[in-house]
Every structure is written in structure tokens, then in C-alpha cells.
Amino acid sequence: MFDIGSFRARTCGTTGRRSFLRLAGSVPLALGLSPLAAMSVEPRRPRAKSVIFVFLWGAPSHLDTCDPKPDAPSEYRGPFSSIATRTPGLFFTELLPRIAQRSDRFSIIRSHATTEPGHPDAGTAALTGFKELPGPVQPNFGSIVAKHRSQHGGLPAFISLARGVVMDSGRRIEGYGGGTLSQAYDPLLAGCSAEGGVDIPALRLMDGLNPLRVRDRAKLVEQLDDVPRALDRLGFDSWNRNFQSAYDLLLNPVARQAFDLTRESEATRARYGYTVFGQSSLLARRLVEAGVPYVQLNYSRHPEAINPGFEFGWDTHLYNFELLQDQHCPILDRAFSALLDDLHDHGLTDQTLVVMMGEFGRTPRISANSSRDHWPPCYFSIWSGGGVQPGRVIGASDKLGEYPTSAPIPPLMVGTTIAELAGLDTQTRVEMNVLNGGHVIDGLL
Amino acid sequence: MKRWHDPRFAAELARRVGRGFVAATLVFTVALPALAAEPVALTRDGRFKLGPVFAGTGREVVYAELATPMLYRLMRLNANDGSIEAVHPDATTSELDPAFSADGKVFAFLKTVGTLRVNLEIHERSGAKLGEVPPGGGFSGMRSPAVSPDRQHVVYSFAEGGRQHLFQVRVDGSEKRTLTDSRGINNWPTYSHDGREIVFGSSRDGDFEIYRMPAGGGDAIRLTHTAGQDIRPKFSPDGKRIAFTSHRDGNAEIYVMNADGSSPQRITESPDRDDYPEWHPDGRQLVIVSERSGKFDLYLVALD
Numbered sequence: 001m002f003d004i005g006s007f008r009a010r011t012c013g014t015t016g017r018r019s020f021l022r023l024a025g026s027v028p029l030a031l032g033l034s035p036l037a038a039m040s041v042e043p044r045r046p047r048a049k050s051v052i053f054v055f056l057w058g059a060p061s062h063l064d065t066c067d068p069k070p071d072a073p074s075e076y077r078g079p080f081s082s083i084a085t086r087t088p089g090l091f092f093t094e095l096l097p098r099i100a101q102r103s104d105r106f107s108i109i110r111s112h113a114t115t116e117p118g119h120p121d122a123g124t125a126a127l128t129g130f131k132e133l134p135g136p137v138q139p140n141f142g143s144i145v146a147k148h149r150s151q152h153g154g155l156p157a158f159i160s161l162a163r164g165v166v167m168d169s170g171r172r173i174e175g176y177g178g179g180t181l182s183q184a185y186d187p188l189l190a191g192c193s194a195e196g197g198v199d200i201p202a203l204r205l206m207d208g209l210n211p212l213r214v215r216d217r218a219k220l221v222e223q224l225d226d227v228p229r230a231l232d233r234l235g236f237d238s239w240n241r242n243f244q245s246a247y248d249l250l251l252n253p254v255a256r257q258a259f260d261l262t263r264e265s266e267a268t269r270a271r272y273g274y275t276v277f278g279q280s281s282l283l284a285r286r287l288v289e290a291g292v293p294y295v296q297l298n299y300s301r302h303p304e305a306i307n308p309g310f311e312f313g314w315d316t317h318l319y320n321f322e323l324l325q326d327q328h329c330p331i332l333d334r335a336f337s338a339l340l341d342d343l344h345d346h347g348l349t350d351q352t353l354v355v356m357m358g359e360f361g362r363t364p365r366i367s368a369n370s371s372r373d374h375w376p377p378c379y380f381s382i383w384s385g386g387g388v389q390p391g392r393v394i395g396a397s398d399k400l401g402e403y404p405t406s407a408p409i410p411p412l413m414v415g416t417t418i419a420e421l422a423g424l425d426t427q428t429r430v431e432m433n434v435l436n437g438g439h440v441i442d443g444l445l
Numbered sequence: 446m447k448r449w450h451d452p453r454f455a456a457e458l459a460r461r462v463g464r465g466f467v468a469a470t471l472v473f474t475v476a477l478p479a480l481a482a483e484p485v486a487l488t489r490d491g492r493f494k495l496g497p498v499f500a501g502t503g504r505e506v507v508y509a510e511l512a513t514p515m516l517y518r519l520m521r522l523n524a525n526d527g528s529i530e531a532v533h534p535d536a537t538t539s540e541l542d543p544a545f546s547a548d549g550k551v552f553a554f555l556k557t558v559g560t561l562r563v564n565l566e567i568h569e570r571s572g573a574k575l576g577e578v579p580p581g582g583g584f585s586g587m588r589s590p591a592v593s594p595d596r597q598h599v600v601y602s603f604a605e606g607g608r609q610h611l612f613q614v615r616v617d618g619s620e621k622r623t624l625t626d627s628r629g630i631n632n633w634p635t636y637s638h639d640g641r642e643i644v645f646g647s648s649r650d651g652d653f654e655i656y657r658m659p660a661g662g663g664d665a666i667r668l669t670h671t672a673g674q675d676i677r678p679k680f681s682p683d684g685k686r687i688a689f690t691s692h693r694d695g696n697a698e699i700y701v702m703n704a705d706g707s708s709p710q711r712i713t714e715s716p717d718r719d720d721y722p723e724w725h726p727d728g729r730q731l732v733i734v735s736e737r738s739g740k741f742d743l744y745l746v747a748l749d
Contacts, residue, residue: 094652271739
């Protein structure tokens with residue numbers, strides 16, 4: 001909530017009047033601290049070297065997953081039983097037994113709220129902390145972290161695991177990339193198949209090329225006159241950045257190894273499950289292990305489709321209960337629990353912040369289709385590692401799961417907390433002119 | 446009931462199953478120890494699968510497979526030679542939830558006809574279309590069709606008004622009737638061998654439990670009473686037993702109980718998901734989908 005420990009005295013002189021006021025406003029006056037006193041605190045070291053943002057695109061039903069309401073009327077409750085977790089008093093539905101058994105490794109927030117009712121707009125809010133309109137579009141949390149960090153060992157600082165830019169049937173999430181920080185901080189896009197084959201569209205454009213044939217970037221560009229057009233077809237605005245990232249990978253076999261899931265044992269790969277999301281989750285672990293600061297692990301586009309004839313993950317306007325029990329929850333339960341275990345086994349938990357959430361919740365009242373529709377006023381997130389205190393339950397929803405009973409936590413606080421844990425203190429954020437007005441989610445730290 | 450650790454399992458399995466599955470298991474188990482005490486894998490591709498059903502005899506299994514991230518395709522496993530082929534190779538939209546009459550002559554399935562719009566199609570085995578049930582307005586679609594043994598009716602699940610009921614139509618899609626009138630979700634109906642009863646899953650009393658009722662609708666008798674999902678019930682070919690999936694022990698496993706709900710017994714035991722039981726026509730085996738080793742494949746499970 002308040003990030004007084006993040007101010008750096010040496011930067012006071014460079015803080016403009018407006019940003020100074022913004023800083024001052026975030027100081028808890030009740031503590032009796034003046035802004036100057038707060039600024040004398042030593043800079044905070046990043047607790048999270050890397051971030052994995054698990055984006056449950058489409059928006060999962062909170063009532064049917066991590067915020068069950070077993071005592072609600074049948075038109076709200078849904079058909080699934082509740083099960084105990086390892087956290088006293090915390091119950092999930094029976095669809096997530098493995099995650100429930102690992103609740104001592106994460107904290108949960110049940111009082112998120114957003115203002116955006118549609119997927120692309122809510123997606124932008126979820127990934128940037130701000131509304132899409134009026135523009136300009138703010139940067140993705142990953143782009144902010146990427147700008148603060150540098151590339152590591154030839155790997156991009158921000159990788160988004162999906163098949164192309166995440167979008168719904170109509171349009172993409174405008175907040176997918178660099179926004180006001182520029183397209184230089186767009187993510188490198190990489191897709192992963194259920195068998196673990198990795199596809200990097202920008203690298204695919206270089207089929208037939210190799211470092212021996214391509215001595216320098218300029219020459220490569222000359223040989224690929226149609227690259228911009230091809231990238232446009234894939235939905236990129238930022239072909240230069242993706243092109244450069246792919247080029248770096250092309251020239252760096254060691255970096256490319258991070259994408260090679262065949263280097264993992266069969267047992268490890270099986271733990272995650274041979275699904276797109278499962279193998280993508282394993283890829284995320286390999287990428288943070290290799291030093292990538294920010295990985296956005298998208299549940300869709302398109303890991304495991306689908307509503308028939310439609311795709312974007314958790315958007316279950318039809319067959320909500322069937323899709324959750326047959327596909328989405330078993331796939332998520334297996335992959336996410338494996339990710340938590342694997343990070344732990346590799347000694348990466350403390351240095352890797354894992355955040356899992358969708359862009360909003362789903363209607364607590366069951367729809368005419370016996371499903372659930374969009375519900376921005378209340379949803380959940382899960383936070384693990386990277387400086388987060390595990391085993392906490394932050395916020396709560398009311399007895400029907402319709403509204404938070406505590407102060408709503410908006411997407412901006414999510415991004416601010418991620419940035420804080422990744423080493424971007426308040427002053428740094430001010431200097432970068434990002435996440436303005438955001439506060440850290442106090443209860444997580 | 447289950448004999449995972451019985452060293453005579455493989456020999457007994459070979460004796461019991463039909464010739465076709467002997468061939469299939471030989472094809473797929475050559476690398477297994479001769480006395481393997483595990484369910485026998487029938488597929489090895491590992492792709493996501495749903496709802497296997499026998500196509501009338503024990504020689505063909507039809508199931509839905511997630512062929513691409515955007516497409517469910519109906520696949521046919523030929524147990525004689527282990528070959529697998531698409532039922533409708535030219536299908537460009539998703540098809541799922543296959544169902545056959547007991548003699549295999551009538552075939553029902555779901556077919557996507559638009560964004561979140563799913564048709565119920567009813568065909569002759571030859572492919573000729575007998576009838577269809579189109580979705581309602583907006584997002585709409587059926588689930589879980591089953592064909593009556595006399596090939597006259599199809600029962601299915603459909604949501605409207607916030608509840609999900611069972612409906613029955615004639616095979617030409619006409620004379621739609623509502624069979625249930627309860628709270629919650631009613632799903633996964635299947636007929637008894639004589640066509641007089643339907644067994645199904647319902648959340649009318651809270652979580653999913655198994656119920657049976659007259660095929661034309663009426664009072665339902667609750668057969669299970671456990672915490673956790675009890676779903677996807679299937680009458681055995683002789684109507685004396687019901688196989689189903691239950692989460693009562695913490696994850697999805699296959700159970701078999703008597704048709705009156707008595708003596709439920711756990712058939713599978715795996716930390717991974719075992720689901721979608723389907724009786725072999727001989728009544729001595731089940732085909733299931735299991736997620737063992739993180740992959741989704743069809744397995745054959747022998748019963749006493």
C-alpha cells in the first residue's frame with residue numbers, strides 16, 4: 001500500500017514538483033513521517049530477479065476456482081464442492097486439488113476489481129494498470145521491468161508466451177507491449193506446442209538463415225525485405241524489436257538452449273503435462289532460470305481452446321462448468337502446481353515472483369446458458385515467491401462473490417507491487433514516468 | 446474387482462477381450478512386460494481426448510480429440526489393426542461428444558455451427574443425416590447426446606433459463622420433450638440396455654451426483670451420496686452395473702457400482718486423472734481416458 005522504503009535521497013533534487021507531490025501523497029502521514037524523512041531510507045534491493053505473470057486470459061470464474069461460495073443459493077453456487085487448502089480457513093473448489101495443497105507457498109487476493117467490462121480493455125488494464133482510452137496506452141508491466149533491466153545473455157528482457165499477440169475474436173490487447181515506453185520494449189513472442197516444440201514467429205521469418213550466412217544485421221535486413229510485411233500479418237507493430245531479439249537468439253546458441261524443452265527429463269515434462277499451457281509453464285521456468293526478467297505466461301491465445309468455435313481460454317459464456325471440470329482446471333492445476341514445485345526444486349522460488357490472475361471475474365449468478373459471463377467488480381489473484389509472504393489471504397468477497405468487502409485492489413496496484421518487488425522503487429517509477437499513482441499491495445510483503 | 450497386481454492379468458485379459466482388442470493390445474503393448482498389471486494403452490499420441498464410445502461392436506472406438514488448438518475432431522480407433530483415422534476428415538469446425546446406438550447404426554454428435562453455437566446432429570452410420578437439433582439464440586449448444594437402444598430417440602443436455610435440463614427428441618430431431626425439472630445442471634445421460642431408464646449426473650442436490658429415472662422422465666432416484674463430483678455414468682450392457690467417474694478420493698478415478706447404487710468399487714488408482722468410462726460391449730472391460738504421464742490416451746481396463 002505504502003512504499004516509503006523505496007525513496008532514494010540522492011534523487012530528490014531531480015524530482016519535479018508534480019512528481020514530488022505524487023510521492024508525498026503516497027506517504028502515510030499517520031505514521032508521522034515527513035516526505036523528506038521517508039526519502040532518506042536506503043534503496044530497496046529487488047527481491048524478484050524474475051517475474052512470471054500467468055495471465056488467465058478470458059477471465060476464470062472466481063466462484064468455481066479460488067473463491068467458492070458453498071453456502072450461496074444454487075443459482076450462484078455452482079456444482080462443485082469446496083476443499084480445504086493448507087491455509088487455515090482457505091477453501092478452493094475441488095477442481096484445483098494440487099494447487100490447494102500448495103497454498104502454503106502463495107498468498108491469495110480475493111478483492112480485485114476493475115472498471116473494464118470487455119476483454120481487450122480489461123486486458124490492457126490488467127497488463128498496464130491503466131485504461132486503454134484515452135490514450136496513449138501505458139506500458140505492460142513486463143515492458144517496465146524490461147526497461148529497468150537489460151537483456152541477459154542474449155535473451156530478451158520480456159518474453160510473452162502465446163501464439164501471437166494475445167487477442168480476443170475482435171482485436172488485440174493494446175497493452176501487450178511497450179506503450180509509452182516505445183515499441184523497443186515490446187515482448188518477444190514465443191509459442192509452445194503441447195509436445196513442447198517452441199515457435200518464435202520472428203525467428204521463423206529467418207528460416208533458411210544462419211549465423212554463417214548472416215554476418216551482420218544490416219545484411220540480414222537486406223535479405224529480408226519482406227519481413228515487415230510478414231510481421232504485420234502476425235500482428236506486430238514492432239518488427240524492429242522482435243527482429244532484433246530474434247536475431248540475437250539466432251546468433252547465440254547458448255541463449256537458444258533456454259527454449260529447448262528436450263533438455264528437460266521426461267519426468268519433469270510429464271509433471272507439467274503435455275498440454276500447451278503445461279509445456280509453456282515449463283518453458284517459463286527455463287527462461288527465468290536463464291535470467292529473463294519478465295515472462296508473461298498466457299493461458300491463451302491459444303493454449304487449450306476452447307469453447308467450440310471460439311477461443312480465448314477462460315471466457316466460458318457457454319459450457320462454463322464442463323470446460324472448467326474437463327479442461328481448464330485440470331490443465332491449470334497440473335501445470336501451475338508443477339511450476340511452483342519446479343521453481344522450489346531449482347532454488348528459484350525466492351528470486352522468482354509468480355503472479356496468476358485473469359482480467360476480471362465471472363458473474364456470480366449463473367447465466368441463462370448455465371454458464372457465467374463477465375464480472376469486473378470482483379476477482380482473485382495468486383502471488384508466490386519473489387518476496388511475497390506466503391499463506392496469506394488478502395481481501396474478501398461478499399457472501400455471493402459479487403463485490404469485495406474490503407478496499408478493492410485495482411490492476412494499478414498489481415503492477416506497482418510487481419515493479420516494487422522487481423526492484424523498481426517509487427523514485428525509479430517516477431523517473432520512468434510509469435505506474436503513476438500506484439501503491440504497493442501492503443499485505444503481500 | 447481390479448487386479449493390477451495379479452500376475453495372470455495379461456493372460457486373462459487376452460482370453461477375455463474380443464479378437465479385435467487382442468490384436469490392438471498386441472500392437473500397443475509389445476514393449477510391456479508379459480504380465481503387465483496396468484491398464485493397457487490403446488493410443489500413444491498423448492493428445493487431449495474426450496468421451497470415447499464404442500461404435501456398436503468392440504472393434505471401433507470413436508472419441509473427440511483436440512487436433513489443433515482450435516479444432517476438436519472425431520477420431521476412430523480401429524481395434525483390429527490399431528489404426529486411427531478422422532471420422533470426418535474434411536470437417537472444418539469442431540465436433541465432439543459422439544454417441545452410437547447399441548447396434549452402431551445411429552450416430553449422434555455435436556457440431557459447431559458458429560461462435561459459441563453448437564448443433565446436435567443425428568446420422569445413420571452410413572453418414573446420411575437423420576435429423577438435427579439446432580441451438581437456440583445467442584450462445585447456445587447441447588452436450589452429451591445418447592441414442593436409445595431402439596434407435597428411436599436421442600437424449601441430451603441443454604441449458605436454458607439458468608438451468609441445464611435433459612431433453613429427448615426423436616432421431617429426426619422432432620418432438621422435443623423436457624425430461625427433467627430440477628435446479629442445477631443435469632448432464633451425461635445414457636440409456637439402460639432395454640431403453641427403459643436413463644442414468645445421469647445432476648447438481649440438483651448440491652454437487653454432482655448420479656441419478657436414474659424412467660427414460661420418458663419422472664421421479665429420479667439418487668444413487669450416490671459423496672462429497673466431490675460423481676459424473677459421467679454409463680449403464681453396463683446388461684444394465685446391472687454403472688461405471689462412472691468420481692472425485693471422492695481426491696482426484697478423478699473410475700468406479701463401478703450396482704445399478705441401484707450399492708457396492709461402489711474403485712477401479713483405477715492413479716495420481717493422475719482417469720475419466721470418461723465407456724463399457725466394452727462384452728461388459729467385462731472399460732475404455733477410459735487417462736492422463737498418465739501427463740499425456741491423454743485411451744486405456745483398456747479389464748474387470749472381473
